Amino acid sequence: MRIIVAGGDGFCGWPTALYLSKQGHEVSIVDNLVRRKIDEELRSNSVTPIATLEQRVAKWKELTGKEIKTFVGDLNHYDFLAEVFKQTKPDAFVHFAEQRSAPYSMIDREHAVYTQSNNVIGNLNVLYAIKEFAPECHLIKLGTMGEYGTPNIDIEEGYLEIEHNGRKDKLPYPKQPGSFYHLSKVHDSHNIMFACKIWGIRATDLNQGVVYGLHTDETEMDPVLANRLDYDGVYGTALNRFIIQAATGHDLTVYGTGGQTRAFLNIKDTVRCVEIATETPADKGEFRVFNQFTEYFSVQDLAEKVQKVAGETGLTPEISHIDNPRVEAEEHYYHAVNTKLRDLGLEPNLLTDEVIKGILTAALDHKGRVIKENVLPSISWK
Numbered sequence: 001m002r003i004i005v006a007g008g009d010g011f012c013g014w015p016t017a018l019y020l021s022k023q024g025h026e027v028s029i030v031d032n033l034v035r036r037k038i039d040e041e042l043r044s045n046s047v048t049p050i051a052t053l054e055q056r057v058a059k060w061k062e063l064t065g066k067e068i069k070t071f072v073g074d075l076n077h078y079d080f081l082a083e084v085f086k087q088t089k090p091d092a093f094v095h096f097a098e099q100r101s102a103p104y105s106m107i108d109r110e111h112a113v114y115t116q117s118n119n120v121i122g123n124l125n126v127l128y129a130i131k132e133f134a135p136e137c138h139l140i141k142l143g144t145m146g147e148y149g150t151p152n153i154d155i156e157e158g159y160l161e162i163e164h165n166g167r168k169d170k171l172p173y174p175k176q177p178g179s180f181y182h183l184s185k186v187h188d189s190h191n192i193m194f195a196c197k198i199w200g201i202r203a204t205d206l207n208q209g210v211v212y213g214l215h216t217d218e219t220e221m222d223p224v225l226a227n228r229l230d231y232d233g234v235y236g237t238a239l240n241r242f243i244i245q246a247a248t249g250h251d252l253t254v255y256g257t258g259g260q261t262r263a264f265l266n267i268k269d270t271v272r273c274v275e276i277a278t279e280t281p282a283d284k285g286e287f288r289v290f291n292q293f294t295e296y297f298s299v300q301d302l303a304e305k306v307q308k309v310a311g312e313t314g315l316t317p318e319i320s321h322i323d324n325p326r327v328e329a330e331e332h333y334y335h336a337v338n339t340k341l342r343d344l345g346l347e348p349n350l351l352t353d354e355v356i357k358g359i360l361t362a363a364l365d366h367k368g369r370v371i372k373e374n375v376l377p378s379i380s381w382k
Contacts, residue, residue, distance in 0.1 A: 144182060
């Protein structure tokens, strides 16, 4: 298949592009390289050294003989996007190209507006490009489990059957997003659903949990192919932050009580889920929703897992609790359904001690690159 991976220079997009290329697909990366520019803005970095996109694709071709085309530009520039569609004629468009940090979206008005305009308008441009240039193209859109929030009922996969005043209907699951970033994903979902209905576009919304892990088989082939490892208070996940803190002799800092529970999956499962979606596309006019995760953990659970693995390597981190910079429930019910991808063949890679140890080893190897003052949160929802 001819597949565009938008955001293909990023944490999820890069290993996905490599994996799909390895499977024999004709892969093109579209990226505006803004994630690298945001590192400069935040005076932060990836713990693992990251080669340029040009170096990455050149090394991939050298190792495998497979070419990944690159288009450097912005989805918000429709003329650019139209030209990409004309040149590539995609069968599938994998959309990772959005500002993905909740804290970043909460810095101030400017960052909230950037997040929503970049994400929502870029996605709307993609819908129009599919309509105009590739009406059979399957949109595989990265959403987030954060769209749902933490309701006191089970989270279904996209839809909920409701009975009200004696009548029943199947409706989109109610959304309770927790940041301006998560809200942008909700707006995307609504726009995609509407486009499917009026234009007959086929789309799969992957409501993904928090991704952990660092390596895939492809990124381990050469240091030039290495994936990024974020750790700061803006882009680093709680698990990454704890691992970096363990590696640098810092307490593992849990926000609030640590009862906040979220869905998680391994980066290896991210790439496999995208492959499953490409192999079994949505029907024409169908807006399909998959809850893309394999397990869920509380923040306290993650801290204890990291503490245990760190202890086995001779490190002795303590767990401490700090004020929560977010506005969120810290103790709540959480149960989400995730059967559709499993039914289509997903065999999960789980969060084992070995996986944590692998990330910790990378952190220890490169701990000199850690900018310690960036690890703790500096952005408040309030």
